């Protein structure tokens with residue numbers, strides 16, 4: 794099924810937060826508000842993934858994940874999208890390449906929690922992502938040290954912007970990345986699922 798694409802105009806800076814959101818929670822909303830403030834973004838789009846290419850088991854149906862995400866994140870500068878169904882892409886590098894073609898002149902910033910930076914070197918074409926899109930990383934409980942010492946962080950150490958200068962991120966040409974130490978929220982989708990607080994129905 795085709796879903797409408799969000800609107801953006803050339804020159805705008807859009808932060809992209811991709812995830813399973815199975816289910817969305819306050820941690821996602823919190824890092825989104827921090828990213829808007831700290832990275833000089835005009836808007837943030839959540840990309841509710843059809844499925845994570847590195848995860849074995851599939852998530853809850855995308856309709857129920859979208860519904861929960863819209864309940865959790867209500868903000869005039871944030872849109873909850875199913876863009877990857879539209880583009881038909883599964884890997885983030887492919888999704889970003891498709892978005893850059895669909896939105897010429899729009900500047901995208903890839904957003905993620907520190908846990909994802911720690912494993913970023915396992916992603917498909919991860920160097921292409923680093924070389925083409927600024928990356929904003931937000932601290933997550935337990936993952937900061939691993940993220941700072943990760944292969945991606947070490948290989949791209951010269952492209953790192955200090956947290957206190959994170960506003961520059963969206964104006965830099967890639968490679969450019971930063972890790973900010975926003976106040977952290979110790980919450981995860983897996984914990985919510987383990988607590989039995991998420992029923993997988995549409």
Ligand SMILES: Nc1ncnc2c1ncn2[C@@H]1O[C@H](COP(=O)(O)OP(=O)(O)OP(=O)(O)O)[C@@H](O)[C@H]1O
Nearest residue numbers: 811812813814820905906909933978980981982983
């Ligand atoms: N509490 C949090 N603090 C910082 N980043 C977070 C937090 N929760 C999620 N994120 C980030 O949000 C993005 C989407 O996360 P995802 O939908 O996988 O949620 P999750 O809570 O990490 O799920 P799971 O526990 O199933 O792995 C990822 O980049 C992840 O690092």
Ligand SMILES: O=C(O)c1ccc[n+]([C@@H]2O[C@H](COP(=O)([O-])O)[C@@H](O)[C@H]2O)c1
Nearest residue numbers: 811812813842845847884885886916917
């Ligand atoms: O492109 C990849 O190889 C890749 C590997 C793992 C995760 N991702 C993306 O990272 C985002 C977070 O995924 P998840 O499942 O941890 O919420 C989501 O947008 C995934 O599509 C992407």
